[in-house]
Amino acid sequence: MQLQLATWPEVEAYLATSRTVIIPIGSTEQHGPNGMIGTDALTADAIARGVGEATGALVAPVIAVGMAQHHMAFAGSMTLRPTTLIALVRDCVVSLARHGFERFFFINGHGGNIATVTAAFSEIYAEASLGAAGNRAGLKCVLRNWWENSQVRSLSKELFANAEGGHATPSEVSLTWFLYPAHTKPMALDPPIAPYGSFADAHDYRRAFPDGRIGSNPGLSSVEAGKRIYAAAVDALTADYKSFAA
Numbered sequence: 001m002q003l004q005l006a007t008w009p010e011v012e013a014y015l016a017t018s019r020t021v022i023i024p025i026g027s028t029e030q031h032g033p034n035g036m037i038g039t040d041a042l043t044a045d046a047i048a049r050g051v052g053e054a055t056g057a058l059v060a061p062v063i064a065v066g067m068a069q070h071h072m073a074f075a076g077s078m079t080l081r082p083t084t085l086i087a088l089v090r091d092c093v094v095s096l097a098r099h100g101f102e103r104f105f106f107i108n109g110h111g112g113n114i115a116t117v118t119a120a121f122s123e124i125y126a127e128a129s130l131g132a133a134g135n136r137a138g139l140k141c142v143l144r145n146w147w148e149n150s151q152v153r154s155l156s157k158e159l160f161a162n163a164e165g166g167h168a169t170p171s172e173v174s175l176t177w178f179l180y181p182a183h184t185k186p187m188a189l190d191p192p193i194a195p196y197g198s199f200a201d202a203h204d205y206r207r208a209f210p211d212g213r214i215g216s217n218p219g220l221s222s223v224e225a226g227k228r229i230y231a232a233a234v235d236a237l238t239a240d241y242k243s244f245a246a
C-alpha cells in the first residue's frame with residue numbers, strides 16, 4: 001500500500017496490524033552521459049513499491065533529493081547539505097512515529113546518502129537515549145542499499161563483471177531503462193570503462209571523472225538486464241523486510 005494513495009482510515013487500520021513502514025530514499029544527480037538524473041530516486045522508489053506489493057507493507061513517498069554535493073559540477077544535479085538531510089530524515093521519521101509507527105525500513109538508492117542517513121538515525125536514537133523526547137523511545141531504523149545483497153551482487157557480476165564500477169553503473173542504468181523504456185539511451189562510451197578513484201568536492205570530482213562515471217561502463221545497459229536486477233533486488237529486500245518487521 002502506498003501512503004500517498006491511502007486514506008487516513010486505511011492508515012489507521014494498517015497500524016492495527018503493523019508498526020513498520022518502508023521509506024525509499026534516493027538522489028537527483030548526474031548519472032554519466034546516458035543515465036537519468038533521477039536514477040537513484042527512481043530505482044529506490046520502484047524497488048520499495050515492489051517490496052510493498054510482495055509484503056503488504058506501507059510505502060512512504062520517496063525522498064528524492066539526497067546528499068550529492070560531489071555531483072554539483074554537472075548540470076541538473078541537486079543536493080541537500082548533510083545537516084539538511086539529517087533534519088529531513090528525522091522529521092519524516094518523527095512525523096510517522098507520531099501516528100504509532102515504530103520501525104522504519106529505508107530502501108536507499110544512493111551511496112552518498114549512507115553516512116548522513118546513518119547520522120540521522122543516531123540523532124533520532126539520541127533524543128530517546130537522552131530522555132528529551134518523551135514518547136519516542138523504542139524507534140528502530142535500518143538503511144538497506146538495494147545493490148548490497150548477495151542476489152544483486154552476484155547478478156551484477158554475472159552480467160557486467162568489472163564494468164559494473166561504482167557510479168552510473170550498468171546495473172542501475174539498466175534498472176531505470178526497464179522502468180522507463182521510452183528513455184533508454186544506448187551509447188558506446190570512451191573509454192569503455194571509466195577511471196576509478198577518490199574525490200572531495202564537486203570540482204575535484206569533475207576533474208577526476210570528466211563524464212561523471214566512476215569505474216563503470218553503462219554502455220552495456222539493457223532493459224532485459226534491468227528486469228532481472230529489479231526482480232533480484234525486490235526478492236532480496238522482501239526477505240530482509242519480513243525479518244525486520246517480524
Ligand SMILES: [Zn+2]
Pocket residue numbers: 031039040109110167168172
Ligand atoms: Zn546512482
